[in-house]
Amino acid sequence: MSGVSPEEQTAADEEPEVGGRGRGPGRLGTPELTYEQLKVYEGRPTSAPGVGKDLVNEPMIRHWCEAVGDTNPAYRGPDAIAPPTMLQAWTMGGLSGHADRSGAYDELSGLLDSAGYTSIVATDCEQEYLRPLRPGDRISFDSVIESVSERKTTKLGTGHFITTRMDVRANGEAAGTHRFRVLKYAPAARPPKTAGRSSTAGQQSKAAEQQPKTAESGSAPRRPRPVINRDNAGFWEGVRDHRLLIQRCTGCRTLRFPWLPGCNTCGSPEWDTVEASGAGTVFSYVVMHHPPFPAFTAPAQRPARTPDQPPAQPSDGTRPGAATPYAVGLIELSEGVRMVSNIVGVPYDKVRIGMPVRLEFLWVDEELELPFFRVVEGGEG
Numbered sequence: 001m002s003g004v005s006p007e008e009q010t011a012a013d014e015e016p017e018v019g020g021r022g023r024g025p026g027r028l029g030t031p032e033l034t035y036e037q038l039k040v041y042e043g044r045p046t047s048a049p050g051v052g053k054d055l056v057n058e059p060m061i062r063h064w065c066e067a068v069g070d071t072n073p074a075y076r077g078p079d080a081i082a083p084p085t086m087l088q089a090w091t092m093g094g095l096s097g098h099a100d101r102s103g104a105y106d107e108l109s110g111l112l113d114s115a116g117y118t119s120i121v122a123t124d125c126e127q128e129y130l131r132p133l134r135p136g137d138r139i140s141f142d143s144v145i146e147s148v149s150e151r152k153t154t155k156l157g158t159g160h161f162i163t164t165r166m167d168v169r170a171n172g173e174a175a176g177t178h179r180f181r182v183l184k185y186a187p188a189a190r191p192p193k194t195a196g197r198s199s200t201a202g203q204q205s206k207a208a209e210q211q212p213k214t215a216e217s218g219s220a221p222r223r224p225r226p227v228i229n230r231d232n233a234g235f236w237e238g239v240r241d242h243r244l245l246i247q248r249c250t251g252c253r254t255l256r257f258p259w260l261p262g263c264n265t266c267g268s269p270e271w272d273t274v275e276a277s278g279a280g281t282v283f284s285y286v287v288m289h290h291p292p293f294p295a296f297t298a299p300a301q302r303p304a305r306t307p308d309q310p311p312a313q314p315s316d317g318t319r320p321g322a323a324t325p326y327a328v329g330l331i332e333l334s335e336g337v338r339m340v341s342n343i344v345g346v347p348y349d350k351v352r353i354g355m356p357v358r359l360e361f362l363w364v365d366e367e368l369e370l371p372f373f374r375v376v377e378g379g380e381g
Helices: 006-010 035-039 058-068 104-114 199-209 233-240
Strands: 119-129 139-148 157-170 173-187 245-249 271-275 279-288 326-333 338-344 356-363 369-375
Touching: 035 104, 104 139, 104 157, 119 157, 233 245, 233 271, 233 369, 279 338
Parallel strands: 338 369
Antiparallel strands: 119 173, 139 157, 157 173, 245 271, 279 326, 279 356, 326 338, 356 369
């Protein structure tokens, strides 16, 4: 598994550097930072060599495959191997974490903070697999700061990419490598919004119109608008027509959801759609308690509708717009795929795994209608 390198991601956005390759953002009251000061951290460990808290084991493999819907037979049976993408999972410390973190990474991060690079964003990761992992393997690993980039200018701001590399071993034998990359940056200043701006500003203004309205703007809060692009436009066209559409690969006939540009089973980019029946069950769920997002807790509104449509009803804790807490479910459709949506029709504390639910489309504000799942009558028992 390999991500696009940050240099490729940002090449189109980079601008000529001012002040050479070794200076910080030049903010008033912050020290200048040379590239040589950062480069000395390359090769330093981020933690002491570690050992996985568990051997590679079948229960974790099964839980992983169930969570991601991976039915590859190579991950089952007496000769099973672990999914390669679990490489990092065997090194994780769980809730208690690893107590042997070194100070090098924290020192580097603090140095960048002091120079004005106070923001951070993960950009990509890369994994290289050298041998399959099998139940019973004992995992050991070590991690170093592999590289710190020269100063880069991106749309987010100016900063440095930091790449850490973890070398993973199974029973002492090299098994794989995991690289993780972040950008530590000083946020770019945003230009003020003024009338008569260029077409770029017009696009920014149009994007801003899609953001949720707040009480400060004088309008009722709205949920964030879905990001619609060429890969998922067909799904939202189906929602508009009260149809829940599932993608189907025309090469291997595998159904997939959410929508993707290609099949993750055979790689084919060709697809058609299947309309879901609307029947499903609660595969898993969470209850949202805090924080209370106004756009998710304000009373639902319906725009003017035709006379044969029912009028809006006040929120009662079982419909969208109910005050928190509220239930968000992972719904397994009868077609076999899963999707995330609100569960309505019963109080949040009555939702249970395995409950039968039925699709319906409900208004969440005056403009936006979304698919929800209502518990089938009698299913709450």
